[in-house]
Amino acid sequence: MVDLGDRSYPIFIGESLLSKPEHLCPFISGSQVMIVSNETIAPLYLSKVCQILAGYQVDTTILPDGEKFKNLDTLNRIFDELLSKQHNRTTTLIALGGGVVGDMTGFAAACYQRGVNFIQIPTTLLAQVDSSVGGKTAVNHPKGKNMIGAFYQPQCVIADTDTLNTLPDREYRAGLAEVVKYGLIRDADFFVWLESNMERLLARDPEAIAFAVHRSCENKAKVVHEDEKEGGVRAILNFGHTFGHAIETAQGYGEWLHGEAIAAGMVMATELSRRMGWVSEEDKLRVVNLLEQCQLPVWAPKSIDRQTFMSLMSVDKKVLDGTLRLVLLKSLGEATVTSDFDADYLRTLLSAEE
Amino acid sequence: MVDLGDRSYPIFIGESLLSKPEHLCPFISGSQVMIVSNETIAPLYLSKVCQILAGYQVDTTILPDGEKFKNLDTLNRIFDELLSKQHNRTTTLIALGGGVVGDMTGFAAACYQRGVNFIQIPTTLLAQVDSSVGGKTAVNHPKGKNMIGAFYQPQCVIADTDTLNTLPDREYRAGLAEVVKYGLIRDADFFVWLESNMERLLARDPEAIAFAVHRSCENKAKVVHEDEKEGGVRAILNFGHTFGHAIETAQGYGEWLHGEAIAAGMVMATELSRRMGWVSEEDKLRVVNLLEQCQLPVWAPKSIDRQTFMSLMSVDKKVLDGTLRLVLLKSLGEATVTSDFDADYLRTLLSAEE
Numbered sequence: 001m002v003d004l005g006d007r008s009y010p011i012f013i014g015e016s017l018l019s020k021p022e023h024l025c026p027f028i029s030g031s032q033v034m035i036v037s038n039e040t041i042a043p044l045y046l047s048k049v050c051q052i053l054a055g056y057q058v059d060t061t062i063l064p065d066g067e068k069f070k071n072l073d074t075l076n077r078i079f080d081e082l083l084s085k086q087h088n089r090t091t092t093l094i095a096l097g098g099g100v101v102g103d104m105t106g107f108a109a110a111c112y113q114r115g116v117n118f119i120q121i122p123t124t125l126l127a128q129v130d131s132s133v134g135g136k137t138a139v140n141h142p143k144g145k146n147m148i149g150a151f152y153q154p155q156c157v158i159a160d161t162d163t164l165n166t167l168p169d170r171e172y173r174a175g176l177a178e179v180v181k182y183g184l185i186r187d188a189d190f191f192v193w194l195e196s197n198m199e200r201l202l203a204r205d206p207e208a209i210a211f212a213v214h215r216s217c218e219n220k221a222k223v224v225h226e227d228e229k230e231g232g233v234r235a236i237l238n239f240g241h242t243f244g245h246a247i248e249t250a251q252g253y254g255e256w257l258h259g260e261a262i263a264a265g266m267v268m269a270t271e272l273s274r275r276m277g278w279v280s281e282e283d284k285l286r287v288v289n290l291l292e293q294c295q296l297p298v299w300a301p302k303s304i305d306r307q308t309f310m311s312l313m314s315v316d317k318k319v320l321d322g323t324l325r326l327v328l329l330k331s332l333g334e335a336t337v338t339s340d341f342d343a344d345y346l347r348t349l350l351s352a353e354e
Numbered sequence: 355m356v357d358l359g360d361r362s363y364p365i366f367i368g369e370s371l372l373s374k375p376e377h378l379c380p381f382i383s384g385s386q387v388m389i390v391s392n393e394t395i396a397p398l399y400l401s402k403v404c405q406i407l408a409g410y411q412v413d414t415t416i417l418p419d420g421e422k423f424k425n426l427d428t429l430n431r432i433f434d435e436l437l438s439k440q441h442n443r444t445t446t447l448i449a450l451g452g453g454v455v456g457d458m459t460g461f462a463a464a465c466y467q468r469g470v471n472f473i474q475i476p477t478t479l480l481a482q483v484d485s486s487v488g489g490k491t492a493v494n495h496p497k498g499k500n501m502i503g504a505f506y507q508p509q510c511v512i513a514d515t516d517t518l519n520t521l522p523d524r525e526y527r528a529g530l531a532e533v534v535k536y537g538l539i540r541d542a543d544f545f546v547w548l549e550s551n552m553e554r555l556l557a558r559d560p561e562a563i564a565f566a567v568h569r570s571c572e573n574k575a576k577v578v579h580e581d582e583k584e585g586g587v588r589a590i591l592n593f594g595h596t597f598g599h600a601i602e603t604a605q606g607y608g609e610w611l612h613g614e615a616i617a618a619g620m621v622m623a624t625e626l627s628r629r630m631g632w633v634s635e636e637d638k639l640r641v642v643n644l645l646e647q648c649q650l651p652v653w654a655p656k657s658i659d660r661q662t663f664m665s666l667m668s669v670d671k672k673v674l675d676g677t678l679r680l681v682l683l684k685s686l687g688e689a690t691v692t693s694d695f696d697a698d699y700l701r702t703l704l705s706a707e708e
Contacts, residue, residue, distance in 0.1 A: 113503075115505065138468065141430075141437060147467060151468055230468075
């Protein structure tokens with residue numbers, strides 16, 4: 001449960017949830033439903049979801065798959081479909097897919113007729129542990145990631161862990177980056193658990209996955225409860241993201257997966273924390289080792305020069321009045337948002353080739 | 355003052371306000387300002403506003419003028435400019451112009467980095483008495499007006515009545531349609547005042563204008579206070595709009611001005627109310643006469659056939675679960691939102707050529 005007063009909503013986590021109408025139907029407000037999915041996910045799960053929606057007017061919008069389609073043009077296809085099928089203000093949008101589908105469907109729901117209801121059915125690890133929870137919705141702009149969006153909460157989140165079985169290995173591993181993030185920013189015990197259980201997670205042991213998804217959502221829900229609109233502490237969820245977004249923008253969206261860029265970004269932020277004297281060399285190596293075990297990148301590609309990197313970091317949303325603020329680690333398991341770091345450390349770090 | 359708890363904001367109405375920093379500067383949060391205006395208004399008032407913004411980073415986005423540019427593509431030009439000039443989350447957008455500029459700037463502010471502050475400086479009568487107050491922001495979609503948007507309140511509204519001096523006559527008269535609306539839906543005394551003072555208003559008597567803008571904003575603010583997100587009573591502000599939007603969509607945006615379409619729509623809604631027996635023939639003629647005095651249209655163009663009209667009315671946002679709801683008059687000065695009207699009356703009315 002994400003506790004946000006009258007915008008609170010439940011998160012259902014478990015196996016075979018897609019066949020159970022009791023988690024979905026009570027959260028649909030009217031008689032119309034628009035399922036938004038993509039070309040990869042729809043063939044796998046769309047008919048299953050449609051089956052439990054008998055009695056509703058069910059329409060679908062199938063988007064192309066990939067971060068590079070997360071833009072205003074693709075968003076407009078959802079609006080086109082809603083208007084063509086005469087969906088009214090009581091309609092419910094359902095996001096069936098990964099983070100990109102969830103972010104776009106949520107933003108479409110926030111804007112369509114100035115706001116209609118929506119439900120998240122995340123089908124990737126990344127979406128289940130991170131993007132589907134907390135109400136951040138957005139599309140990208142050529143000049144910056146997630147620059148156009150809204151805070152808009154879903155009616156409920158349904159994380160069916162069975163859907164992870166069809167997830168390609170690379171995407172699954174990218175999702176683990178965000179799982180590791182919770183350990184780093186606020187849950188040292190969980191980080192230790194991950195060190196001991198990464199083998200099981202990589203082998204997709206259902207019990208280990210269920211625990212990791214639960215624990216991740218629990219951490220995220222607590223942070224969102226404390227600070228829904230990111231006035232303060234919520235920014236720690238962006239650990240590794242200022243570096244990561246710069247990587248994604250420099251390469252063009254879609255080269256690296258989001259989780260891959262975040263993994264590299266987390267190591268860079270940890271290294272800066274180490275140079276500040278907050279994290280030991282030993283702890284930093286634990287971070288590198290855990291992410292390398294997931295076969296994730298642990299530094300930005302060498303092709304991005306320092307100048308470009310700095311300039312891309314400075315358009316990041318964490319910049320307040322010209323001052324670059326970063327999420328750094330005070331210790332392993334405790335993050336802080338600060339502009340109080342040595343800019344020279346950052347500059348030499350960006351020139352380093354690790 | 356619009357009373358909305360922690361989202362309350364003041365409305366300043368008067369002469370020469372554009373030269374007074376005390377109404378503007380206290381409502382700017384950071385050091386960056388983006389003024390959004392259009393090609394018609396910018397040459398008249400942009401430099402004036404810039405003068406009182408010394409000390410801020412002031413950037414501008416000048417949009418083409420007209421309802422037909424109120425779409426996602428034009429919206430994106432505002433995002434382009436904000437990102438090119440590296441505006442961060444503490445930036446303040448200023449809408450300097452009519453309803454189209456206000457609606458787009460407000461929606462851009464709602465979406466940019468998931469929400470930044472904005473200020474309304476309406477320069478048309480329509481915007482001063484209606485669109486700048488209440489937080490409705492949106493762009494159009496080819497399939498429907500204002501279909502993509504947000505409820506998003508400004509920090510303040512500055513209505514400088516001097517700016518109406520440069521307003522073309524046709525636009526000024528179109529704005530009077532919304533003024534008349536407040537009399538019809540909830541302020542019978544104001545309607546009587548308008549009948550007695552329309553000559554003065556048409557002659558642009560400053561005192562009469564100031565009174566009409568004040569009284570209109572007062573009415574609007576009270577309705578918005580009661581129902582910010584249009585769950586109920588706020589819908590009465592859409593009196594004439596379901597008919598009016600159908601006219602605008604059928605013709606393509608920009609053929610008739612918004613206020614002209616609303617004038618025709620209000621007469622059609624009044625005529626339907628008359629057929630329901632709620633308004634007398636005599637009162638209906640008072641409405642027609644007052645609008646004709648403003649040289650406003652008092653019926654839809656004959657070129658729109660009944661079939662088209664019905665179908666366009668049914669995608670309007672006031673349709674709930676397939677039932678068309680209309681704002682009608684229970685009497686002159688009292689509106690109601692209802693689906694409880696005789697559909698045959700509506701059909702024959704749409705075939706009538708008045």
